[in-house]
Amino acid sequence: MPSTRRVLSTDLACTDYESLGAHLQTRTRQPGPYAVDFSNTHIVTMRRHDPAFAAITAGIDLFVPDGMPLIWCLNRQGAALQDRVYGPTFMGKFLATCPTEFSHYFLGGSPECGKKLRERLLDRNPQLNIVGSYHGECTPEGTLEDESKVIQDLQLLSPDFLWIGLGTPKQYHLLQRLKPLLPSGILLAVGFAFDVNAGTKPDAPAWMQRAGLTWTYRLGTEPRRLATRYLKWNSLFLYYLLKRFHHN
Secondary structure (H helix, E strand, O other): OOOEEEEOOEEEEOOOHHHHHHHHHHHOOOOEEEEEEEEOHHHHHHHHHOHHHHHHOOOOOEEEEOOHHHHHHHHHOOOOOOOOOOHHHHHHHHHHHOOOOOEEEEEOOOHHHHHHHHHHHHHHOOOOEEEEEEOOOEOOOOOEOOHHHHHHHHHHHOOOEEEEOOOOOHHHHHHHHHHHHOOEEEEEEOOOHHHHHHOOOOOOOHHHHHOOOHHHHHHHHOHHHHHHHHHHHHHHHHHHHHHHHHHO
């Protein structure tokens, strides 16, 4: 289990791509489900600001720092991290080399995204053991069109890794419902990672990612959907940080 340090009200793992991958592969051989979130400033701030969202995400076992501002906050506490663990990159790296002994199920995205995702992943790693997937309609509350069938599939197939790419807050509502129903396995909330790895949406250039500017790139590509989100939650993140520093 990686060590953690707190940012706002969330304990974030001090880890990197390789260490996290090794930890999760080991954890699949232990009983009980294990939930992982790739958290950016939006998620950390929502957990601090919104008690209902904090309750929805209370069952997550490991919060991984997905945004560079979180790395800067952790490093101020002595974490000495070189990079974030970005969900889309982790998913791509991990699945490109994952041994066939581990099984995977993908949940989320459109049927077109799901098809392209599968093709690309198998092109990179022909031995990747994909046992199932569901790509269909989902309500804002994270309810799937055929949720009972998905639950039956997951209980029957018992995948080692369940990748959930539905975005916020949908994937957290669904994860909260699914986790108690599964006997084992790693549940990963990865949001935008499906689109990036399927090639259906562009991602920020590496230099923007290193500078903590991924959000500005995404805002430029989807301004109508993301403008209000970023304006509100980025401002609140800074407010809570400054408030904490002032009190300290």
